[in-house]
Amino acid sequence: MEKIALKALLPEFPRQRGSLISILREVNESFGYVSEEDVDEIAEYLNITANQVFGVLTFYSELRTKPAGEKTIKFCVGPSCYLKGIEKIEKAFQENLGVNMGETTPDGKFTLTPTHCNGTCAQSPMLQVDGTIYGQVKPEDAPKIVEEWRK
Ligand code: FES
Numbered sequence: 001m002e003k004i005a006l007k008a009l010l011p012e013f014p015r016q017r018g019s020l021i022s023i024l025r026e027v028n029e030s031f032g033y034v035s036e037e038d039v040d041e042i043a044e045y046l047n048i049t050a051n052q053v054f055g056v057l058t059f060y061s062e063l064r065t066k067p068a069g070e071k072t073i074k075f076c077v078g079p080s081c082y083l084k085g086i087e088k089i090e091k092a093f094q095e096n097l098g099v100n101m102g103e104t105t106p107d108g109k110f111t112l113t114p115t116h117c118n119g120t121c122a123q124s125p126m127l128q129v130d131g132t133i134y135g136q137v138k139p140e141d142a143p144k145i146v147e148e149w150r151k
Pocket of ligand 1: 076077078079080081082116117118119120121122124126
């Protein structure tokens with residue numbers, strides 16, 4: 001992230017260790033990932049070590065340390081989607097694209113990532129591609145959805 005953008009964002013959070021996860025989520029949401037440079041700056045702001053920041057950053061699977069691909073496919077890991085088999089759908093996409101969750105395809109086109117419930121549980125199991133919601137998805141839908149967004 002550009003230094004100036006992070007510098008503008010940090011003062012919105014209390015300068016205490018308890019702000020760490022909120023800062024990381026905000027940076028990740030706003031800029032797509034948290035860079036090594038960001039880790040150092042956040043550590044300095046909160047007066048903790050870069051290792052402490054990195055430990056939290058790598059603990060949460062929805063936080064990224066590298067830029068995402070052109071399209072991010074987000075799989076809801078909320079309870080309703082879990083009960084309705086989101087794991088089988090994740091597996092179908094992983095096999096179709098040849099990458100694991102949290103990874104980006106070698107051509108930089110797709111990133112697979114978990115996401116939290118957005119309240120559309122009636123559509124479980126649910127995934128999103130660049131904000132477009134796909135509800136009641138089945139594993140066999142994976143190739144069609146990938147092709148739709150490959151263009
Ligand atoms: S649990 Fe997946 S949309 Fe609510």
